[in-house]
Amino acid sequence: xxxxxxxxxxxxxxxxxxxxxxxxxxxxxxxxxxxxxxxxxxxxxxxxxxxxxxxxxxxxxxxxxxxxxxxxxxxxxxxxxxxxxxxxxxxxxxxxxxxxxxxxxxxxxxxxxxxxxxxxxxxxxxxxxxxxxxxxxxxxxxxxxxxxxxxxxxxxxxxxxxxxxxxxxxxxxxxxxxxxxxxxxxxxxxxxxxxxxxxxxxxxxxxxxxxxxxxxxxxxxxxxxxxxxxxxxxxxxxxxxxxxxxxxxxxxxxxxxxxxxxxxxxxxxxxxxxxxxxxxxxxxxxxxxx
Numbered sequence: 588x589x590x591x592x593x594x595x596x597x598x599x600x601x602x603x604x605x606x607x608x609x610x611x612x613x614x615x616x617x618x619x620x621x622x623x624x625x626x627x628x629x630x631x632x633x634x635x636x637x638x639x640x641x642x643x644x645x646x647x648x649x650x651x652x653x654x655x656x657x658x659x660x661x662x663x664x665x666x667x668x669x670x671x672x673x674x675x676x677x678x679x680x681x682x683x684x685x686x687x688x689x690x691x692x693x694x695x696x697x698x699x700x701x702x703x704x705x706x707x708x709x710x711x712x713x714x715x716x717x718x719x720x721x722x723x724x725x726x727x728x729x730x731x732x733x734x735x736x737x738x739x740x741x742x743x744x745x746x747x748x749x750x751x752x753x754x755x756x757x758x759x760x761x762x763x764x765x766x767x768x769x770x771x772x773x774x775x776x777x778x779x780x781x782x783x784x785x786x787x788x789x790x791x792x793x794x795x796x797x798x799x800x801x802x803x804x805x806x807x808x809x810x811x812x813x814x815x816x817x818x819x820x821x822x823x824x825x826x827x828x829x830x831x832x833x834x835x836x837x838x839x840x841x842x843x844x845x846x847x848x849x850x851x852x853x854x855x856x857x858x859x860x861x862x863x864x865x866x867x868x869x870x871x872x873x874x875x876x877x
Contacts, residue, residue: 599624599852602624608646620655621657622851625658634682700738702740702746705747741775755800771805773809784839813831827871837874
């Protein structure tokens with residue numbers, strides 16, 4: 588069973604790497620994806636054993652022989668680039684460097700990450716430390732070509748990145764030193780208070796993003812409905828059309844010509860066979876009117 592994605596659309600889902608990173612390509616291609624997201628290592632561990640040369644070659648061969656045109660990696664959930672604990676901060680920086688290197692080895696163009704949680708040190712201090720952490724890592728990776736993709740967060744707890752201003756601050760500090768980009772997670776955006784459901788307010792949100800960051804930096808969407816209401820600041824994903832965003836919000840995105848070329852990736856609940864991804868992608872494709 589696969590999804591028939593029209594030519595030119597980059598659609599897919601976060602895909603299991605059970606059996607090795609190269610196995611994700613077989614699964615995503617079997618399902619008909621043209622884009623996918625993976626973890627290049629266990630997302631709940633600091634480090635992983637280095638890739639075997641054969642694994643790197645196999646991943647690249649399978650990608651080149653597939654319909655997949657865009658791959659992004661998501662970093663470990665343990666990483667906090669503005670951790671107040673010096674040991675955690677050091678581990679986070681080392682692990683972030685490792686994540687970038689793993690992307691480079693596999694030829695993955697972007698590393699998606701949550702900026703960090705300030706844990707009581709304050710937003711300004713947290714944002715400064717995130718920039719310091721990334722610049723420290725980059726100093727050990729001369730010539731890095733992997734785009735560091737900042738994800739808009741829901742702002743749960745002390746998480747930073749829930750305002751366009753936060754992302755703009757980080758981009759302004761980094762863009763001279765490294766490729767940098769943004770991923771809008773729809774569930775996060777809605778929970779953070781950006782109304783993408785109402786059609787007129789949706790256009791205001793896109794305009795605000797363009798004014799404060801620039802649409803040229805927007806290089807990915809995570810398409811997730813939200814279990815929590817507008818402005819709740821609670822990060823809970825659900826299937827397309829089954830949450831507070833509803834089909835109206837996704838109709839806005841899927842029919843926005845400005846965003847048509849941007850990769851769109853599901854992070855919705857699924858079983859081992861990913862059949863729920865087929866249902867969610869079919870629902871999204873049914874909304875297209877353009």
